[in-house]
Each structure stands twice: as structure tokens, then as C-alpha cells.
Amino acid sequence: MADARAGAGRYHHGDLRSALLGAAEAVLAERGVEGFTLRECARRAGVSHAAPAHHFGDVTGLLTALATLAFETFAASMREARAGRDAPADRLRAIGEGYLAFARRHPARFRLMFRRERLDRADARYRAAASAAFAELETAVRLAAEAPPKAPLDDAAMAALIHAWALVHGLSELLLNGQLEGVVGDDERLRLTLVPAVLDRLQAP
Amino acid sequence: MADARAGAGRYHHGDLRSALLGAAEAVLAERGVEGFTLRECARRAGVSHAAPAHHFGDVTGLLTALATLAFETFAASMREARAGRDAPADRLRAIGEGYLAFARRHPARFRLMFRRERLDRADARYRAAASAAFAELETAVRLAAEAPPKAPLDDAAMAALIHAWALVHGLSELLLNGQLEGVVGDDERLRLTLVPAVLDRLQAP
DNA sequence: TGTACATCAGTGAACGCGCGTTCACTGATGTAC
């Protein structure tokens, strides 16, 4: 019978790729992109420091894989938030909630996804995942702006899309960086009243 | 007669503090916060690598001083943009333009200012400079929302303030990270039509 | 069913690198008398 605990004392790990991604997730959450190192990931996966190169090549490779997974979770967060909200304005607002919810729940992943450095943005899987996530937002804006499903967006609709994205992205950034604490003070008021009020502005494109 | 070129071959530099800030500015612009090191700053200032500690203590000290200067330039950028624009809606829009203009002109400084790590956000001068910059935005929103100059903002006005900040901040981030390129394609259209159209949304709080 | 062999996954020692920090020092400047 095979050992149920994958990798326990065995020479071959069995599923090192997944184990490394899990470890990397934790390192990223704890130390951010800046403090992220391959050696620490290997350490946590209980494997020699040269092992990750086998699966991901280098730091960029591992982080790109991580960002790809993050984009998938991100898209799922928006998809879940919009479930059952059929009116276009409701749906757009819900997408905003899903966007923000992900940023708050996974700050390190969120910051990673939108970086330029240490990420291979030309990677096919990364691009696909990023596009799929963005499509959630775009579709919601299209519906709210009553734009046809496939045709290129005209200036007004495109401006509405950029507005929606910038608004919800900026809100995420400001919250993540703790910038709004200095402005509002009362955290309850910020969370329960102001943030929802700002998200309301997504309703009318 | 004293040597006019400060620091030329002399043991005492004369104005090392300024020279280090200048060098640090360049290092930051070229390598970003991540690639920022004290030793490189010292190298560029033509001074031993232990010298910066004398003036700034450590990396955080130097970066905090740099961020403080950046906030001052940032506030100036908004002040200049609003000069001569007296109608409240015009003024708010102009503040947005100044905000964005600074972000585009000084991406590394912009990113530095809003960081949490490697920055002493409790530093008095840093706080003062950050507050002064933020006051530009707040005042413009107050005028546009017809809120009294000193009293605390009510929910609607506060939401308008956060909306304005998030919008313009998010737009800056997305542009800086090149996120919008994949969406719009045509750079002219983005710059000349869409960004102004998004900034227009600052007019009605 | 067994054997040989290729392929793959992971090891561990070694390398060179640049960093921040420390520390005794030295050269310059300013001040007291």
C-alpha cells in the first residue's frame, strides 16, 4: 500500500509541483512579493533548494504560475458575487463587490497579479486567466451600457468600462494600503456605509 | 577660495544629504523600490557606502525622506493644475489631472509614496507632506459638494471624496502598470479620448 | 515474469554576488580662550 502522506520520507515527492505552489502561496502571503524566494518555498515543501527549478525554472516561472491561479480564483470571486443578480446594474455592482472581496481576502495575490516585474506577462496561461477575469467586468459593463455582446465598444461604453475598473481597482488599492484609515477613522462607517456608497456609483454607467 | 564644485575630491562633501537624495531619486527611478540599495546611492554620490547611515540611518530613513519630497512635488502638481480654475467642478477635474500627471511623470515616486513597507509612515514630516497633498483633493471635493470648509464631511460628501480618490488613483495604477493597453490597443484613443472622458466623471459628486 | 536500460525527479556541495551593519580610524571644521 502506498504511503498516503505524499512525500513522507520518500525520494520522489509524488506531487512536488502542487506542494511547491502551496508553499509559495504561504510565502507570498507572509512576506509579499519582495520577500519571496525560491529557497524558502523549497524549505517549506521539505525539499532541497534546487528542486523548484525542475518544475518552474526560476522565480518568475513560479510567481507566474501563482498569479495564474490567483486570476482564476479572482474570476471565481466575481462570478460567485454576481450569481443570481440579473438586472444589469445589480450585476455590475456585484462584480465590484467580488473584485473588492478578493482584494481584501487575498491582498498578496491581488498585488502579485497586477505587477510587471518578476512576472512573465507573455505566458499564455497567465494571459488566458487574466483575460477571463477581465471578461467578467467587461461583460457586466456591456450589459449595463446596453452595448452589443461582441462588437467593439464605442467611446462612451469604453469610458464606462475604464471608469468601473479604475474605481474598483483604486478602492481596492487604497483599502489594502490602509490609506483610507487616516481619512475616515471610524472603520465601521467605512466598511458598512462608505464603501457600499462608493460601489453604488457603479450602477450608472 | 573654496572649490565651487561641491565635494570635488574633498574629504567633507559639503552637502552630502542633498547629493544622496539626488542619487536616491535616480536609483529609485531606474530600479524601483525593489532594486533600491543604500550602497548604490552612496556609489552614485561618490562616497563610501557607510556614509549614508550618517544622514539617514538606514534604507527606511532615506526612502521616507524621498517619499516626503515626492509628496511635496505631488501636491505642487495638483496645485498647478488647478490654478485659474475657479468653478468647483473644474477645479475637481483639474486636481484629477494633476494627480494623474504626477503619476505618469514620476511612476517610481508615485509607487513609493503609497507603500507600507520600507517607509516610516509615522514620521512627522512624511505625514505632514502626505496630508498636505491629500488636502488638495479634499478641498476640491468639499467645494464641489458644497460642504462647509471645516466641518466633518457627511456620508454623501465622504463617499464623493472616496469615489474621486479611488477613481483617479485606480486610473493611475492601471495606466502605470500598462493594464489598459491590452484593453484599448489604440494608445491615442486612450490618451486623448478615454482618459479625459473618465476624468469627466469627477465633475458630478 | 523478468531483466536491462533510459528517463526523470530530487540531492547536496560549491560558487560568486551584493547587501546591511559595525567599528576603529582619520581628516576637516568650528569654538573657547
Added chain:
DNA sequence: TGTACATCAGTGAACGCGCGTTCACTGATGTAC
């Protein structure tokens, strides 16, 4: 005007650190026959 001395600014050698990368290796797995 001169001298002594304290203070300050900057030096340069040394330290330890963790990193990424390389490389010959070894142990396990799978496949061909």
C-alpha cells in the same frame, strides 16, 4: 592672532547573511523486449 581641543563627517576593512545558479550525482520509475 594663535593654539588646543571637541565635535562632526566620511573612510575602508571586515563580518555574516541569504540568495540564485550550476553541476555531477543518485535514487526511483517506467518501458521495451
